[in-house]
Amino acid sequence: MSDTPLLDKLETGPWPSFVKDLKRAAARKPAAKDLLRQLDRSYKDKITHWKHGGIVGVLGYGSGIIGRYSDLPDEFPGVEHFHTVRVNQPSGWFYTTKALRDLCDIWDRHGSSILNVHGSTGDMVFLGTTTDELEPCFAELTAKGWDLGGSGSAMRTPSCCLGKARCEYACYDTMDLCYQLTQEFQFDMHRPSFPYKYKIKCSGCPNDCVASVARADLSVIGVWKDDIRIDQAAVKAYAGGELKPRGGGSPYAKLDVKADVTDLCPTACMKYDGGKLTIDNKNCNHCMHCISLMPQALRIGTETGATLLQGSHAPILEGAQMSWVIVPFMPMEAPYDEIKELIAAIHEWWSENGKNRERVGELMLRLGMRSFFKAVGLEPPAQTVRTPRANPFFFWHAEDFEAEAAGRKYIKL
Amino acid sequence: MALSKEELVEFIYQLVLKAQGKKQLKAMDLQKAVLKEHPDQDKTMVKFAIKELIDTGRCVYTYFGGSFVEIPHEEGAAKH
Ligand code: HEM
Ligand code: HEM
Ligand code: SF4
Ligand code: SF4
Numbered sequence: 451m452s453d454t455p456l457l458d459k460l461e462t463g464p465w466p467s468f469v470k471d472l473k474r475a476a477a478r479k480p481a482a483k484d485l486l487r488q489l490d491r492s493y494k495d496k497i498t499h500w501k502h503g504g505i506v507g508v509l510g511y512g513s514g515i516i517g518r519y520s521d522l523p524d525e526f527p528g529v530e531h532f533h534t535v536r537v538n539q540p541s542g543w544f545y546t547t548k549a550l551r552d553l554c555d556i557w558d559r560h561g562s563s564i565l566n567v568h569g570s571t572g573d574m575v576f577l578g579t580t581t582d583e584l585e586p587c588f589a590e591l592t593a594k595g596w597d598l599g600g601s602g603s604a605m606r607t608p609s610c611c612l613g614k615a616r617c618e619y620a621c622y623d624t625m626d627l628c629y630q631l632t633q634e635f636q637f638d639m640h641r642p643s644f645p646y647k648y649k650i651k652c653s654g655c656p657n658d659c660v661a662s663v664a665r666a667d668l669s670v671i672g673v674w675k676d677d678i679r680i681d682q683a684a685v686k687a688y689a690g691g692e693l694k695p696r697g698g699g700s701p702y703a704k705l706d707v708k709a710d711v712t713d714l715c716p717t718a719c720m721k722y723d724g725g726k727l728t729i730d731n732k733n734c735n736h737c738m739h740c741i742s743l744m745p746q747a748l749r750i751g752t753e754t755g756a757t758l759l760q761g762s763h764a765p766i767l768e769g770a771q772m773s774w775v776i777v778p779f780m781p782m783e784a785p786y787d788e789i790k791e792l793i794a795a796i797h798e799w800w801s802e803n804g805k806n807r808e809r810v811g812e813l814m815l816r817l818g819m820r821s822f823f824k825a826v827g828l829e830p831p832a833q834t835v836r837t838p839r840a841n842p843f844f845f846w847h848a849e850d851f852e853a854e855a856a857g858r859k860y861i862k863l
Numbered sequence: 864m865a866l867s868k869e870e871l872v873e874f875i876y877q878l879v880l881k882a883q884g885k886k887q888l889k890a891m892d893l894q895k896a897v898l899k900e901h902p903d904q905d906k907t908m909v910k911f912a913i914k915e916l917i918d919t920g921r922c923v924y925t926y927f928g929g930s931f932v933e934i935p936h937e938e939g940a941a942k943h
Contacts (some may be wrong), residue, residue: 501940504927510917512924519940531941581941602930603889641914642930643890801891806929 453483454490472564481562481578484528488520499526506533506581508588512642514598515584531580535561535587536573536599538632541625542612543568552594560587570665571649572609573599603807604642605635610652611659613672619741620654621672621754622782627789628652634790644797645804645813655750656738662759662773667810668793669759669773672782674751677731678740684747685727695743711740755781758789760796761811771811776822778833795826865903871912874900879922879932887931 452458457469475482488499503517516534523530537553553574557563562578569575579587588598599607608631611617613624631650638644651662654672662669687693691704705711707727712720719733720740727747729740741748758780759773780788800810803817814822823830850858866874875893882888888896894909913932916922923935 503938503940504925505923505936505938507924509920510914512917512926512930517926517938517940519938581938602924602926604930637910637914641890641910641917642924642926643894643910643913645889645891646929806889 453487456493457486457490475563479562479564480528481532482528482564484520484526485532485562485564485578488522488526488529491522491525500532503533506584508584508598511598511640513601513604513640516601518578529578532562532578533581533584535576535579535584536569536571536601536607537576537591538597538599538607539568539572539574539609541610541628541632542615543572544612544615549594553591553596556587556590556594560590571599571606572651572660573607598640600639600647602642603644603646604640604648605638605644606647606649607639608632608635608650608652609660611654613652613654617654618745619657619672619738619750621674621750622654622756623784624652624654624670624672626784627670627782627786630784630786631790631793635793638797644801646807646809648797648800648810650793652756656736657742662762664762664764664770664772666762666773667760668796669762670756670782670789671759672754673736673757673779674754675779676751676753678729678734678751679749680727680729681747681749682726685722685744688744688747689724693744693746697745700743705744707744711743714739755779758792761809761814763809763811765809765812771815773811774814774819774836775831775833776828778831792826792828799825865901865905866897868908868912871897871904871908872915875909875912876916876921879916879934883934883936887925887927887929887933889929889931893932 460467460469469486472482472486476486492499499521501519501521503519506517507515514536516536518532518534520526520529520532554563554565557565557576560579560583561576564577566575566577591597608628610624610628613620613622615625632639648668649666650668650670651660651666652670653660653662656671656673658671662671684693685707688695688705689707694700695702695705695710707722712722712727716737716739717733717735719730721728741750756779757775758777760776762771762773764770777792782789796810799822800813804810804813819830819834874897878893878896879888890913893913894906897904897909913922916932917924920935922932925931925933
């Protein structure tokens with residue numbers, strides 16, 4: 451009889467199953483075989499048989515290795531240790547096949563051969579090895595130019611969309627920013643010293659292909675300041691059906707410019723009278739809806755940079771929170787001093803004030819936006835007001851009176 | 864008065880040693896404890912003193928829901 455009767459059933463369904471994949475690995479690797487056997491046992495017992503480790507790692511690093519052990523090591527010796535190695539991915543996840551083969555060979559020699567490319571963090575996730583194999587594996591990885599990613603209460607491996615490598619919407623060079631920030635914060639990636647994890651994700655435009663608004667403590671989302679560029683002849687071609695919506699990527703053969711584009715603009719700032727398309731750009735909130743539908747007719751503006759948002763995380767009790775605008779517009783050009791300095795200031799404030807396991811977004815809610823802005827030296831712009839006029843109180847500080855006496859105006863014209 | 868590099872490393876090691884088995888300290892707890900006794904100590908020096916303790920293997924990073932600096936000890940979850 452099969453060792454894994456319950457898992458075997460998963461192979462009978464209409465979809466490709468991870469069981470089939472793992473059985474192939476199991477033919478060569480005892481770890482993969484016992485992984486399947488232990489999982490089948492968990493299905494039967496209805497509890498997990500994994501334990502978390504807290505100590506394993508490579509010398510000098512406090513990040514990148516995540517310890518896992520079986521609680522039934524005598525029954526499943528192949529997974530007595532089953533540690534994960536996080537490997538820092540290249541920006542935008544571009545590899546040569548040679549690089550991928552190197553990585554697979556290293557993991558074949560030092561681990562279970564099971565890979566997850568990629569985990570939600572962005573890293574390559576090498577699943578399942580023993581404590582003894584960690585240092586030799588790390589040595590081979592570094593010899594080929596790879597390094598471990600972040601884990602624990604540390605800077606996590608920054609990640610980004612492929613940006614200017616392939617995408618005309620990219621408002622800044624996401625891959626370069628991601629790489630530069632990865633280099634800048636090496637110390638904090640490998641040596642956990644924060645209250646909790648800190649993730650940076652860089653998207654080139656508000657389509658936000660790396661979902662940074664929901665998954666990053668600091669979301670860097672490309673945006674433009676000036677007007678959407680319009681090619682009226684192409685608008686006509688979309689209306690006439692010569693150009694396909696979404697570059698042919700939608701199920702519709704022909705765009706109804708009024709119904710599909712302008713009537714669905716969330717701020718109702720577009721007009722189309724059957725001839726000319728106009729946009730009231732100061733009311734556009736850069737949602738990308740119109741541009742993504744007719745990319746040949748509409749293009750992002752030319753004065754580009756990024757909006758910085760802070761604080762998304764998904765605590766189990768309070769539920770998910772999205773990032774919140776802290777800087778409406780920042781130019782994003784090498785050497786990126788402004789954003790690097792801001793991140794360092796945020797870390798300082800959070801490390802000083804955060805409790806153990808408190809994400810920066812939680813601290814921001816606990817102490818308030820006001821004290822956050824003050825501490826990191828940012829202006830509080832109107833775009834950060836989440837619910838206008840919900841709070842009737844205004845607290846005056848002595849310095850407000852002084853500033854007014856010195857001529858401060860509240861409305862900047 | 865600020866400590867020299869060697870004194871600082873030893874000071875931090877003693878903090879970790881005394882806490883071992885009683886309280887898990889994060890890197891920031893160590894920095895705050897140093898600054899309490901030696902307010903003029905440079906923060907970057909504290910970071911590098913911890914790095915030295917880790918690089919020489921006198922201390923290790925551990926992860927138990929958060930990352931801590933501890934004296935190396937047996938992994939509780941491993942079979943022995
Ligand atoms: C019911 C069981 C489990 C649930 C619901 C669960 C859930 C999750 C979730 C939501 C993540 C984040 C996803 C990601 O980063 O890609 C994650 C990550 C992870 N899980 Fe699990 N997990 C389970 C079992 C396991 C087991 C059995 C292991 C190892 C033996 C494991 C090891 C890991 C590791 C190492 C990561 C980090 C992956 C990365 O770096 O991306 N988990 N888990
Ligand atoms: C510890 C002392 C006090 C507390 C906790 C307090 C609390 C409150 C609260 C909860 C309200 C209702 C607010 C609302 O309608 O949303 C209120 C209203 C009011 N309080 Fe007080 N109060 C205090 C002292 C005073 C004093 C000393 C005065 C006058 C000298 C005062 C005058 C008023 C007035 C006139 C209103 C009505 C305001 C309005 O309806 O617009 N209160 N107070
Ligand atoms: S986030 Fe924007 S720039 Fe980046 S790949 Fe997606 S659509 Fe392109
Ligand atoms: S980007 Fe969005 S808000 Fe701006 S004009 Fe297009 S549909 Fe309207």
